[in-house]
Amino acid sequence: MLHPLVSVIVTTYNRTDYLKLTLESVFNQTFTDFEIIVIDNGTANNLNEQLCNQFEKVKYFKIENSGGPARPRNVGIREAQGKFIAFLDDDDLWLPDKLERQVAILERKSDYGLVHSCCEVIDENGKLKNQVIGRPGTPDVKHGDVSLRMMGNWTIMMPTPLMRKEVIDRVGFFNEEMPSAGEDVEFWVRCSFEAKFYYIDESLAQYRVHSGNISGSSAKYIELPLYLKKVLSEVYDKEKISKEDYQLLLYRLCQMQLKMIKLNFFKTIRYVFVLHTFWFLKINNNKLLIKMLFFK
Structure with a gap:
């Protein structure tokens, strides 16, 4: 049996309505050679499982609540069969050509380990806020060998990257010992010393801002x-x-x-x-x- 080219790892907790929209944004992709791995971080009910059962190509796993996204992402990585890995939280969305464009770049540019972009910002109702996050002053800041430009300055917007599984094999998993607001930053910094980043200066994803965002807890x-x-x-x-x-x-x-x-x-x-x-x-x-x- 052939493995899918892309594994999409979706972490979720207690947000079934948002999760439905997130999954639909993946199934609306112009690129279709993917699997979706949904890791439920201990939601008390079975609504997420019922939702996932309505979709093909979705593998659903529930784990004990870990207090943050690092462990669910690691569980998803271990289950992934794809050559390329993408991450998506249950409240964010992808634009339809996101995977198609990124897969084409990684297939064509073998010296790059991942491809990423900036994000449009939407509110809790999905309305655009006329704001873009993750866009640098000049595109070259986030492109190429960024190992000496990234640390302490910026990070990758979580719903945007598509990366080679072999990069994860080299850098290891997300750090589960960290507070649940910086584990993604630490992971991408480690990646920057192992792989070149390809930056697309266009929004390929939508980042939802609402009261439940972990990243809103600055402390x-x-x-x-x-x-x-x-x-x-x-x-x-x-x-x-x-x-x-x-x-x-x-x-x-x-x-x-x-x-x-x-x-x-x-x-x-x-x-x-x-x-x-x-x-x-x-x-x-x-x-x-x-x-x-x-x-x-």
């Missing part, structure tokens, strides 16, 4: 720079970056941490010392601290 990101330092230390120990690049990225993580000063003053100061004992010797760090405390 959960306060420990993220510490986890990114672990990634940085690992790639440095493996001699994938130079000492100069290590220092550059560590400085950027200090800046990232200082920008969180208003979320929690004492944790931010403690964590920035963990990142770099002598962070305060950098004039720009002190300027940023003053700016964040008094002028922003």
Whole structure:
């Protein structure tokens, strides 16, 4: 039996109405050689299972609630049969030609490990908010070898990437030990040291903003720079970056941490010392601290 070319991993929890729209956006794709793996993160009822049973090519799995999306995504990865992997949360949508365009790029550009784009923003009712997120000032910022441009600056919008399964085989799974608001950032940063990114400067997905968004909980990101330092230390120990690049990225993580000063003053100061004992010797760090405390 031939495996599908693309495995679409959909994580869901207690949002059957949104999940239906999400699944329909996949089945409306102009590209059809895919499987859908729905991982239910412990919804108390069986409405999601009933919904999934109405669709062909959908495999439904329910797990005990893990408190975040990392474990469900990892379960989906283990079940995936496709050469390419895509992720989709149960409240986001794809535009119809998303997979077709991205598959064509990865089939044609063998030196790229994933392809991604920016997102249109929709509200809880699916209405466009005339806002695009994930678009850089210039497209080249998110294109090519981004390993020295990504950490501490930006991340990939979760509903947009299509990636080679072999990249995951190299970088490993999502970090299930992290708070549930930064595990995607940490994962994509690890990927940036293993693969080139192909960026399409068009919205291929719709990101829904509503009260239930995990990413809206800014305080959960306060420990993220510490986890990114672990990634940085690992790639440095493996001699994938130079000492100069290590220092550059560590400085950027200090800046990232200082920008969180208003979320929690004492944790931010403690964590920035963990990142770099002598962070305060950098004039720009002190300027940023003053700016964040008094002028922003």
